[in-house]
Amino acid sequence: MKQLYIDIGSTYFKVCEAGNIEQHFRNFERNIFDDLRSKCGETIARYAPEAIQICSSANGGLSTLIIGRTYTFSLKYATNIAYNSGINIIDSVLYSKIEQHTPPLGMIDVVIIAGGIDDSANSYDMRLIDYLKKVRYHNIVYAGSAAAAEFMTTHIENVRVMQNIISDKLQLRDEALKNYLTHLYQEDIMGKEEIKSLYALTANHIYPTPYIVNQAMQRIPEYFPVVDPFILVDIGGATTDIHYSRDLIMDNLVSENPYDRLVFKKLGVYKSRENLVFTARNNEYVYELLAYLGVTENILDEKSDKATRILMQLSIFLVLYKVSLHHNRYVNLYLEKLNSIVLTGGITKVLSLEECEQIVGFFYKKLLHFHQIPTIIMDSDYMIWTMSMKESSHVG
Amino acid sequence: MMKVVTGVVGNDIHVVANRLIDISLQERGFEVFNLGVNTYLEEFIDAVIETDAKVLLISSLNGEAEGWCRDLSLLKSQYELEGVVFMIGGNLSVGEDNPDVIIPKFKRYGFDLVFHQSDLGIGLDTLEAYLKEHV
Numbered sequence: 001m002k003q004l005y006i007d008i009g010s011t012y013f014k015v016c017e018a019g020n021i022e023q024h025f026r027n028f029e030r031n032i033f034d035d036l037r038s039k040c041g042e043t044i045a046r047y048a049p050e051a052i053q054i055c056s057s058a059n060g061g062l063s064t065l066i067i068g069r070t071y072t073f074s075l076k077y078a079t080n081i082a083y084n085s086g087i088n089i090i091d092s093v094l095y096s097k098i099e100q101h102t103p104p105l106g107m108i109d110v111v112i113i114a115g116g117i118d119d120s121a122n123s124y125d126m127r128l129i130d131y132l133k134k135v136r137y138h139n140i141v142y143a144g145s146a147a148a149a150e151f152m153t154t155h156i157e158n159v160r161v162m163q164n165i166i167s168d169k170l171q172l173r174d175e176a177l178k179n180y181l182t183h184l185y186q187e188d189i190m191g192k193e194e195i196k197s198l199y200a201l202t203a204n205h206i207y208p209t210p211y212i213v214n215q216a217m218q219r220i221p222e223y224f225p226v227v228d229p230f231i232l233v234d235i236g237g238a239t240t241d242i243h244y245s246r247d248l249i250m251d252n253l254v255s256e257n258p259y260d261r262l263v264f265k266k267l268g269v270y271k272s273r274e275n276l277v278f279t280a281r282n283n284e285y286v287y288e289l290l291a292y293l294g295v296t297e298n299i300l301d302e303k304s305d306k307a308t309r310i311l312m313q314l315s316i317f318l319v320l321y322k323v324s325l326h327h328n329r330y331v332n333l334y335l336e337k338l339n340s341i342v343l344t345g346g347i348t349k350v351l352s353l354e355e356c357e358q359i360v361g362f363f364y365k366k367l368l369h370f371h372q373i374p375t376i377i378m379d380s381d382y383m384i385w386t387m388s389m390k391e392s393s394h395v396g
Numbered sequence: 397m398m399k400v401v402t403g404v405v406g407n408d409i410h411v412v413a414n415r416l417i418d419i420s421l422q423e424r425g426f427e428v429f430n431l432g433v434n435t436y437l438e439e440f441i442d443a444v445i446e447t448d449a450k451v452l453l454i455s456s457l458n459g460e461a462e463g464w465c466r467d468l469s470l471l472k473s474q475y476e477l478e479g480v481v482f483m484i485g486g487n488l489s490v491g492e493d494n495p496d497v498i499i500p501k502f503k504r505y506g507f508d509l510v511f512h513q514s515d516l517g518i519g520l521d522t523l524e525a526y527l528k529e530h531v
């Protein structure tokens with residue numbers, strides 16, 4: 001059966017039919033469903049709902065609040081699972097500091113509570129319950145010590161208790177929570193009416209785009225000349241996703257997943273442009289970098305094409321900066337070991353390979369004192385996304 | 397079973413003692429959480445919290461223990477760790493050999509039991525006696 005693949009992004013739609021990709025900027029005046037139908041209605045009408053595969057990263061994905069007992073285990077494990085499930089984290093709280101923590105203002109899609117191996121009694125108390133009263137959320141799950149499950153069900157309404165993400169040997173156990181999080185997207189309880197309406201078009205599950213891509217990472221070397229360890233950087237309109245080989249990190253987290261995902265919520269060039277500019281201005285290398293690119297600081301206030309290109313280059317730089325040593329609490333990548341960087345997403349349509357090499361070159365020379373840079377591969381035709389969709393439709 | 401978190405602190409890759417400690421503790425009836433070599437102090441503390449262990453037994457062989465363990469009392473003040481026994485042993489210094497100088501120093505950092513270049517068996521006997529008395 002011929003398949004039609006559709007990706008709903010924060011900034012544009014992509015539709016792939018028999019290997020040809022059409023791309024449309026989204027019209028935010030209309031809801032997703034009507035917008036999609038007005039632009040690709042004819043194409044869609046030619047396919048049965050069973051042959052239509054949709055994935056989405058619209059609305060920035062799900063928002064999460066993670067409450068855990070330590071940075072090394074519960075918070076790190078839950079964060080890892082959430083990212084790999086396609087979630088864009090909002091916030092995390094270390095339980096010992098919960099009384100000082102200001103609860104997030106907006107509505108949270110899912111609160112995740114973790115901590116402790118199953119027989120650890122050292123657990124949560126009423127401080128948790130008091131804090132939760134100040135948080136607005138749709139869903140709440142408990143994936144911590146079995147010893148505290150009863151406390152949770154007694155005090156938290158509608159809490160869903162699932163398998164502990166920390167095994168008795170202190171290792172990561174991700175199946176149950178990962179399953180739950182990827183399915184949240186598909187459940188009505190989400191309350192994201194816009195996404196829900198898309199089920200009128202397809203008989204298949206709608207997965208988060210980053211989850212689909214992460215699942216297909218292992219096959220990328222079959223399609224592109226990449227050499228492990230590599231990273232995939234997807235700079236979109238609202239967020240920037242990075243999928244990286246676990247060979248690039250050294251930490252206690254033992255997982256079966258050879259590639260993990262990390263997301264920076266506010267480094268996109270369209271929807272989160274202001275934040276990107278703000279982050280750039282506060283970076284210690286920014287002036288040197290702008291001079292190296294032959295422009296002045298004023299470019300950051302412009303709205304021209306040239307300004308967009310510079311911002312895209314800056315976002316590549318900032319992503320590398322943020323994942324390199326000592327700039328990130330959650331994970332540090334040993335970029336010295338990196339062999340290839342694959343770039344995908346909107347930027348590959350705008351920047352040339354030379355412009356990408358220029359900026360990566362600056363990073364490697366200036367920050368790592370390297371003369372050679374990893375090979376850069378541009379996924380300009382969204383091959384990775386198409387391949388990921390194909391893979392997931394076989395499995396699903 | 398009483399739970400013990402163990403491992404080798406800092407950038408220290410001497411692994412032989414770590415394996416012996418793991419086995420000896422198990423033989424003595426402890427449940428062991430071995431974080432292995434190259435473990436930071438924060439990771440040890442975090443493992444104690446998640447497992448609810450009653451003993452943290454750190455080894456250091458390459459002589460860098462002081463730099464890696466100085467912050468123990470600070471960390472102890474940030475978390476609820478009452479009743480946990482903190483123990484360290486191995487080669488705790490490079491230049492200084494005098495246990496009368498080394499041991500009080502590590503006690504000041506917040507360790508309850510300190511062993512410099514001493515036999516593992518004696519160290520573990522002492523731990524068991526200490527646990528009988530204090531826990």
Ligand code: B12
Binds near residue numbers: 408416460487514
């Ligand atoms: C083998 C070895 C190595 C191997 C390690 C291989 C491996 N992966 O394990 C290699 C070659 C890699 C190595 C490297 C280095 N090593 Co080395 N190494 C040794 C050596 C020869 C034997 C260690 C060993 O395995 N012993 C057998 C085990 C069973 O004994 P143990 O480690 O002493 O542990 C016993 C006790 O200490 C005690 N114990 C240990 N922990 C605890 C904890 C408690 C609570 C208690 C009660 C007891 C206890 O119980 C154990 C069993 O009895 C010793 C010298 C020696 N003869 O001891 C040097 C030695 C440990 N290394 C030393 C040094 C300096 C280094 C290097 C810094 C050298 C360098 N300049 O590069 C690097 C460090 C690398 C790093 N990042 O850590 C010094 C340490 C100096 C000091 N602290 O005073 C030693 C003592 C050599 C020396 N005399 O100078 N080393």
